[in-house]
Amino acid sequence: MTYSENADAMLDALSRTPNFARVAGDVLDAETLNAILGEAAKVAESAVAPVGPISDRVGARFADGRVTLPSEYGPAWDALAEGGWLGLEHEERFGGMGMPLSVFAAVNPLFERACAPFMMCAGGSRSAALLLSAWADAELRDDWVPALVAGERCATICISEPEAGSDVGRIRTRAEKGPDGWQVSGQKIWISFGDHDLRDRIGHCMLARTGDAPGTRGLSLFFVERGPGVICERIEEKMGLHGSPTCALRFEDAPAVLIGEEGRGLPQLFTMIRHMRLSVATQGLGIALGSYDVAREHAESRRQGGDPKAPAVPIIQHADVQRQLMAMKSRIDLFRLALVEAACAADLSGDDPDMARLCSWLLPLIKNFGAEMGFDCAHAAIQVLGGAGFTKDYPVEQYLRDARVFTIYEGTTGMQGQDFLLRQTLAEDGAAVKVFLKIAAAECAEHTGALAVVERFGAFAEEVTDADKARLPGMADAFLRAGWVAVQAWLSVRIAETGEAAFFRATAAAELELRIAAARAA
Structure with a gap:
């Protein structure tokens, strides 16, 4: 898929997300949204993507106490700054575009696909701007936030x-x-x-x-x-x-x-935890998009096998290659919906306590499974390419190395599991999971397979609530993974007509049982 096709897929995901209509309201119309995603795709592909291989092969250099970056970074940074992309979700009074967080979540995977290492600079500046906007005194805030949003500092x-x-x-x-x-x-x-x-x-x-x-x-x-x-x-x-x-x-x-x-430093720092976890999720999605694109293009052009008396066929005709590509795309399509849902819940959380609970409950899931998806899709792409994927002739080996840290920073997988179970699911007598179950069950009402998975998870969540508290930390990882199966089952009904949803549904119930068994054994 091209960058433009990635943008179109995200627009489709937004259109299938009921809460996005609430977020957009009368302010953000379809024409504006199309223009934003379309322009982001162009800038990502033309200005940022060329930096990708340079970021890896040249990299950052350290000498005499200073760091030097590749010279190509300057024009790419200027393109982000001049287009307003560094302030997409920041307040207009500071020079930002004032867009909802869900628009940031929709746009940023395009830039992360283009060059995740380069975009780490933007991530730090964005987070700092949010932190200063919320807590700094007026003098510091008004001096630094507009300069960060403009890319001047x-x-x-x-x-x-x-x-x-x-x-x-x-x-x-x-x-x-x-x-x-x-x-x-x-x-x-x-x-x-x-x-x-x-x-x-x-x-x-x-x-x-x-x-x-x-x-x-x-x-x-x-x-x-x-x-x-x-x-x-x-x-x-x-x-x-x-x-x-x-x-x-x-x-x-x-x-x-x-x-x-x-x-009060730590509570204040948590102001940006939502943004930082969403950012890691967009990194994972970006790497996954790039990996799938390389794998798909290679499978369409690489010829091997078939009738030995006839010309070799494109390997995309082989059933196992089709399976691998479908597995990648199924994960991507379902994750895209989860990312958008979590971001919309964040946008609505100020006026809706249930959305605030749902957002906090979804964040550990999208952070961790976006991170895992980025690495796993890079791994899968290398497998589709075979030996070629192991060489530097293709970017997927860089994607694999770049993505490995995503499950580590901003909270490891273990920390996300502890947060998801101990602080989100069990808090307020299970209020957050009850919100999820209510919304998911209503949306899955006419899809019996997905509804069965959601209800099975709900029953397991009740079981975990009554478990020996000393066992809970050991159960957290499996419970996190069980929750992710349930969330994907819920969201699969939004793309129920697709082969990607069918591919997921074929094994969802069995996978959930494996996660439940692992949690019980802990």
């Missing part, structure tokens, strides 16, 4: 430290307040685009300890600009994402500005 999110990755309660970086204001000292690692030459000014949003309270209670949120006291020590040598410099930064009495309320 860049920003990062600095959380991880040595011995304190996901366990943020062990963060040791400290902030001290003196007569001239706050200063931060400590080390941060795993910082995407922590240093580079794309723009001169880079801001860092970071957690630092400001009191003696243990764990997360003593953490506050700060903003530090690259300059005195900010040292880039190295960039990591990684399996993939070579074009995204992953930096280790050291802060030595670096001037800092407190963001929001002292001691």
Whole structure:
């Protein structure tokens, strides 16, 4: 599928999502939406996609304390900035387009397909802009947010430290307040685009300890600009994402500005968790789209087998290749619907408590299974290509390496499982799962197979609620996967007429039983 066809498929998914009509209202008409997706496809293909192989083969370079990016990054970044793509979902008062989050979720997979490593820079700046918009004082906010939205400056999110990755309660970086204001000292690692030459000014949003309270209670949120006291020590040598410099930064009495309320750093940081998980989901979908396209095109042109007395046939005529391609496309089509549904629930969550619950319940699913899908589709594409897929003549080996980290950052699979079961499903006496079951059962009423899967999951969720609490952490991964089968069963009725839905339905009930058995055995 071309970029334009990817855009059309997303438009179709939006049209099949009842909640998107509520989001769009009278403000976002079909003509405007078509124009946005169509233009995004053009920019992604013409301006960003050429950077893809360069990001891997040239990559980011580190020397003398500074990071240098491929020269081709500059024009690509300018294209994003000039088109307003960096501020698509940001408020108009800051120079953004003011579009719903669901439009961002629809558009961003096109850019992620084009070059996921390059788009990591946009992800950091977007997240920082959202954070500053929500919590920074007016002076800092009005200085930095419009500049980030316009692409004139860049920003990062600095959380991880040595011995304190996901366990943020062990963060040791400290902030001290003196007569001239706050200063931060400590080390941060795993910082995407922590240093580079794309723009001169880079801001860092970071957690630092400001009191003696243990764990997360003593953490506050700060903003530090690259300059005195900010040292880039190295960039990591990684399996993939070579074009995204992953930096280790050291802060030595670096001037800092407190963001929001002292001691409330972690809750404030969670302001952007929804956006960050959606972003990873779009990364996975983007990689999957690119992988499927390469596999499909190769299968149509590569000739092998058939009657030995006749010319060889395109391998797409072979049943097993057809099966592999259908498996990829089925996952993509169902995931696309789930991504849109979660984003629409986010857009509606401010005025609808049930949508807020549904959004929070879906987020661990789309983050994790979007991430897994990206890697798995790259793996499947390599298999379709055979030995050619193992070479650098095709981009799928890069896709595989780039996508491997998606299930790790922004919360590992294990963390998503714990969140999904312990914090989302069991919270409020199971209110979120009840919302899901109510909506899904109503929509599946005339589709007995899908309804049976949804109801079976509902019964299992009740069973888990009564399980020994000590067993729940071990059950979380299997429960997460059972929930994903149920969500796909629900959404499969929206494309019930397609072969992709039939392919999923053929094994959905059996897969759900496997997940239930795995959870019970934990």
